[in-house]
Amino acid sequence: MPSPLIVSASRAIPVPVEDAFERTLTTPLPQIFSRRYGVLPAVRETTGFTPPWGSATGQTRTVRTTDGGSMRETLLAIDRPRSFAYQLNGITGPMVVLAASVEGEWAFASVGTGTRVTWSWTVRGANAVGSLALPAFGRMWQGYARQALEELERVLLA
Numbered sequence: 580m581p582s583p584l585i586v587s588a589s590r591a592i593p594v595p596v597e598d599a600f601e602r603t604l605t606t607p608l609p610q611i612f613s614r615r616y617g618v619l620p621a622v623r624e625t626t627g628f629t630p631p632w633g634s635a636t637g638q639t640r641t642v643r644t645t646d647g648g649s650m651r652e653t654l655l656a657i658d659r660p661r662s663f664a665y666q667l668n669g670i671t672g673p674m675v676v677l678a679a680s681v682e683g684e685w686a687f688a689s690v691g692t693g694t695r696v697t698w699s700w701t702v703r704g705a706n707a708v709g710s711l712a713l714p715a716f717g718r719m720w721q722g723y724a725r726q727a728l729e730e731l732e733r734v735l736l737a
Contacts (some may be wrong), residue, residue, distance in 0.1 A: 581700050581704055583598060583619070583702055583715050584704075586720045587699040587700075587725070588620040588698055588725060589637050589696065589697040589698075591691065592694055592696055592736070593692055593736070594735045594736065595693075595694065596689050596709075599660075599687050600660035600663075600694075602666070602735055604633035604685070605631060606731075608702065609621070609624060609699075610734055611731050611734065616722045616726055618677075619719055619723040620648065620673075620737055621645045622630075622641045622643070622644055623725050624643050624687075625640045625642045625652075627634060632654075633654065633657065635654075635657075636655060636657055638653070638719055638721040639652065639653045639654075642667070644672060646673055646676070647675060648672020649670075652666070655682075661686065662685060663685055665682075665683050667682075670705075674699065675689065677702075677704070678709070678716075679703045679704060681693075681699070681700050681701065681702050682701040682703075685701045696728065698724055698728065702717075710730075726737070734735055
């Protein structure tokens, strides 16, 4: 089986770690992932969960994207205020040919007068052919992550 793709992006945001953690965990995904980047779609909505999101590990919800795709998100770990991790699986739509599953993590660390927010993904290819496209996907993901971290900063500073 091919190796997974591991990608990560960070941004320093001038807010306390506790605020960055809680608000990142609980902000509706369409506010952070509001724009498409290359083949990566914007998030249209999340459904199938009882708010508040992030209240316990094991929570699941369905993430619906603007390209008609969807995926099931499961919250795997919460380490307040340092990190939270999740898994995306049951991927449908255009991404199904590329990724079988994704493990994601948001990490928060004090830096200067604020917080360094780091978002990471480990992408497991859907098959051997899809895995060949993962390096190009990783370059697109970097642009998507930059946009998402910019949007997150706007949310956190509002």
